[in-house]
Amino acid sequence: xxxxxxxxxxxxxxEWETAGEGIxxxxxxxxxxxxxxxxxxxxxxxxxxxxxxxxxxxxxEEGVFDITIAGRTERLKSGDSFLVPSNAVxxxxxxxxxxxxxxxxPMREDFVAAER
Amino acid sequence: xxxxxxxxxxxxxxEWETAGEGIxxxxxxxxxxxxxxxxxxxxxxxxxxxxxxxxxxxxxEEGVFDITIAGRTERLKSGDSFLVPSNAVxxxxxxxxxxxxxxxxPMREDFVAAER
Numbered sequence: 001x002x003x004x005x006x007x008x009x010x011x012x013x014x015e016w017e018t019a020g021e022g023i024x025x026x027x028x029x030x031x032x033x034x035x036x037x038x039x040x041x042x043x044x045x046x047x048x049x050x051x052x053x054x055x056x057x058x059x060x061e062e063g064v065f066d067i068t069i070a071g072r073t074e075r076l077k078s079g080d081s082f083l084v085p086s087n088a089v090x091x092x093x094x095x096x097x098x099x100x101x102x103x104x105x106p107m108r109e110d111f112v113a114a115e116r
Numbered sequence: 117x118x119x120x121x122x123x124x125x126x127x128x129x130x131e132w133e134t135a136g137e138g139i140x141x142x143x144x145x146x147x148x149x150x151x152x153x154x155x156x157x158x159x160x161x162x163x164x165x166x167x168x169x170x171x172x173x174x175x176x177e178e179g180v181f182d183i184t185i186a187g188r189t190e191r192l193k194s195g196d197s198f199l200v201p202s203n204a205v206x207x208x209x210x211x212x213x214x215x216x217x218x219x220x221x222p223m224r225e226d227f228v229a230a231e232r
Contacts, residue, residue: 007185011195028197029173034150034221036173036197057145057152059217061177069123079127081144081152101175103219105150 002112005031021045022094027111035107041065041094049091054104056084063098067091118228121147137161138210143227151223157181157210165207170220172200179214183207 003009009029019025022045028036041047041063049068058067059081066075067082069090076082078098084090092100119125125145135141138161144152157163157179165184174183175197182191183198185206192198194214200206208216 005199005201007188007199007201008183008190008192009197009199010192011197028175029199031171031199031201033171034173034199034219036175036219038175038195055147055149057150057219059144059152059154067124072123074124076124076126079154081125081127083121083123083125083145083147083150085121085123085147101217103150103152103173105221 003027003029004112016040020047023047025111030107030112033106035104035111037102037104037108037111039100039102041092041098041100043094043097045094047092049089051087051089052104052108053086054106054108055086056090057103058082058084059101061099061101064095065098065100066093066095119143119145120228132156136163139163141227146223146228149222151220151227153218153220153224153227155216155218157208157214157216159210159213161210163208165205167203167205168220168224169202170222170224171202172206173219174198174200175217177215177217180211181214181216182209182211 016024022042026038070088132140138158142154
């Protein structure tokens with residue numbers, strides 16, 4: 001479902017999609033400027049180091065993650081948050097199963113290309 | 117603590133501040149373009165209708181809220197999300213005690229003015 005510019009997005013209407021080995025994501029609310037995405041990791045799942053021009057900020061909703069941003073790694077748990085500058089290389093390792101809430105500005109066009 | 121541009125923000129280092137009757141907030145990670153803020157509501161607390169030029173997207177982390185955006189009200193629970201366009205009037209009523217994760221683009225300069 002294309003939720004572009006919709007004011008409300010209900011969890012029950014939103015499907016998980018595979019986003020890597022042991023990783024699933026749900027696209028939440030978005031418009032061209034900003035997009036929220038929930039990402040669920042099985043224990044040990046690895047969000048491989050990558051970069052994108054979008055600024056990303058993320059909250060650890062559940063679990064424990066080792067997050068690396070531009071060469072610095074920290075262990076984060078529920079309630080901790082992080083910020084990825086434009087084009088900074090970053091990655092995640094789920095030390096325990098968990099969930100990240102990722103927010104991108106501008107939106108990730110590549111995440112919805114398949115929906116069109 | 118001024119966390120502008122810091123890549124990591126730890127929950128344990130972050131204090132709650134009063135943001136209205138029955139409402140507290142914690143500023144999480146931010147840079148000039150984006151800011152994450154956790155907002156905790158007691159049952160019945162009211163986020164009075166207001167507007168701002170910043171685009172806002174929010175996740176219901178916990179609880180049940182009646183959210184009004186530009187005259188439309190929906191009841192949201194954990195995992196639901198919403199999007200507030202620039203300058204749209206919006207408000208929240210905590211039907212049950214709960215927590216919102218608000219993200220603003222650009223950052224809310226007014227939220228950190230007191231820290232400077």
